Amino acid sequence: MAIEVTVLRVFSDAHGNFGNPLGVVDASKVEPADRQQLATQLGYSETIFVDLPAAGSTTAHATIYTPSLEIPFAGHPTVGASWWLREAGTPLNTLQVPAGIVQVSYQGDLTSISARSEWAPEFAIHDLDSLDALAGADPADFSDDIAHYLWTWADPTAGALRARMFAANLGVPEDEATGSAAIRITDYLSRDLTITQGKGSLIQTTWSPEGWVRVAGHVVNDGVRQVD
Incomplete structure (x- = not known):
């Protein structure tokens, strides 16, 4: 039976251009042992498998895979899955991934x-x-x-930088938009940032001295892909 994969572009610009493709899958439809194979077949930088929340719940669980391995956390899958669940009528406060509990919020069309x-x-x-x-x-x-995360300032006064990410070790020769890297560079520089990555994807971050970084972005739904 075919598996439905919702294809999102996470961290698009304000006009819906660019963004990093993401596969979102209902975890109940794919056994854990088969998830890596599906993520490899899809070929997106990440695919996230979401345990749908119970009615009235504001938390969910998820696991994340690159084309070559499972990872405990990534930014663009957690933003994308949180947006996807809100669109389905189940907005979140938290998303549990293997690394820990991710806090979720929504501000207009930003997740x-x-x-x-x-x-x-x-x-x-x-x-x-x-x-x-x-x-x-x-x-x-x-x-x-x-x-490898490469960056340079576009406008240091405004906290605007340009970046590229090469992640062959994760099966991703070049990543269009990397939320986890945005978190690390924000912590590294200890300031809020507006990051343009890849061809033009846009990531907004907010730094906290308590060790948390908020990552925000736009998400575009590119439809459902059927995979045998």
Whole structure:
């Protein structure tokens, strides 16, 4: 029987352009042992499997897979799944993933999650000196034993930066928008940020000295994909 996969683009710009594709699946439809195979087949940077909340509940559980492995936390799947559940009539306050309890909130057409930077997968941070250097970076020049986050300021006064993410170690040669990396760079710089990543995806972050970072973004629904 075919499995329904809702395909979202998370962290689009305000006009619905760009964003990182995400597969969202009702976890009851796929056995845990089969989830990695489906995520690999789909090929998105992440696929999230959500245990649908009971009627009246404001919390849900989920697991997250890249094309090559399960990970305890990621930003764009948790934002996307939280948006998807609100659209289905079950908005969340919290989302439980293996790393911990993610706080969820909604502000107009933005969906936000709050998480701790240590939940994010490890990656190397590369501070580049210009937008040209960032644009000219070649993923082939970076090792595949760890993910690489490249960034440079677009407007430091406004907290605006440009970024790219190479994550061959997770099965993702280049990630269009990376919420977990946005959390880490926000904690690294200890300030609120507006991050433009990849071709033009937009991530907004809010830093807290208590160790939490809020990540907010727009989500676009690209429909349902049937997978045998």
